[in-house]
Amino acid sequence: MKNPNFNREELILCLDLYFKLDYGQMHGRNPEIIKLSEDLRNLSLHKKIPNEIKFRSVNSVALKLANFKRLDSNFEGRGMKMGAKMDRVIWKEFHGHRDTLKKEAFIIRQLNLKNQSKNKNTASDPIVSSKSEFYFQYHKNRETDPLVLKVKKEIVFDETKKLKCEVCGFDSLAFYGEIGNDLMEIHYVKVIKNEPGLESSDMKDFIIICSNCHKALDKNYGLLDAGDLKKIIKKK
Ligand SMILES: [Zn+2]
Ligand SMILES: [Zn+2]
Numbered sequence: 065m066k067n068p069n070f071n072r073e074e075l076i077l078c079l080d081l082y083f084k085l086d087y088g089q090m091h092g093r094n095p096e097i098i099k100l101s102e103d104l105r106n107l108s109l110h111k112k113i114p115n116e117i118k119f120r121s122v123n124s125v126a127l128k129l130a131n132f133k134r135l136d137s138n139f140e141g142r143g144m145k146m147g148a149k150m151d152r153v154i155w156k157e158f159h160g161h162r163d164t165l166k167k168e169a170f171i172i173r174q175l176n177l178k179n180q181s182k183n184k185n186t187a188s189d190p191i192v193s194s195k196s197e198f199y200f201q202y203h204k205n206r207e208t209d210p211l212v213l214k215v216k217k218e219i220v221f222d223e224t225k226k227l228k229c230e231v232c233g234f235d236s237l238a239f240y241g242e243i244g245n246d247l248m249e250i251h252y253v254k255v256i257k258n259e260p261g262l263e264s265s266d267m268k269d270f271i272i273i274c275s276n277c278h279k280a281l282d283k284n285y286g287l288l289d290a291g292d293l294k295k296i297i298k299k300k
Pocket of ligand 1: 229232233234273274276278
């Protein structure tokens with residue numbers, strides 16, 4: 065029996081790596097391809113794997129990346145002939161949207177790969193490129209503005225009579241009693257696209273959040289949003 069075809073999640077991870085490599089690097093001796101093969105074998109997305117040894121072998125992953133060349137108009141040589149319909153679907157969906165691709169790949173790893181903690185990142189600093197550091201600073205400035213913090217909390221408290229984390233449901237006051245009175249934070253959910261200084265602020269652009277969820281989101285700023293984190297918690 066044949067091993068299952070690459071599914072959507074697997075192809076997203078492959079395409080994500082495809083765009084990080086030069087054409088000449090898509091071979092079975094490339095450490096990044098070896099690592100991806102390892103990750104794909106650990107994803108446990110398929111119920112039945114008839115041939116464990118061949119399943120997502122380094123060579124099959126290298127071949128899958130080579131298949132994308134066929135769909136890539138930047139590539140002048142000839143890509144591999146065969147290749148599933150699904151390759152084309154994923155290519156069409158993402159080749160013009162690399163940021164979305166990167167984000168989806170990140171979430172797939174978070175949702176399906178165990179032992180991600182090995183991937184260090186000891187500091188609580190966000191994993192950001194210098195390009196988005198500016199946006200992250202702006203994000204922090206917005207959500208630590210004392211006036212915005214006060215107004216947002218008041219609005220939510222008036223409406224719901226409590227301040228619960230909108231991601232995990234944690235309610236510091238209910239948990240700690242009076243001592244937990246002022247522990248909740250706010251998180252700016254708006255995606256800043258350009259000219260951050262000109263963004264207007266609507267209280268709907270902020271959510272009430274606990275310190276832990278907030279740390280998780282800000283550490284992965286630009287990759288993980290509140291909805292994604294909710295999904296991850298649900299899956300636990
Ligand atoms: Zn929370
Ligand atoms: Zn934040």
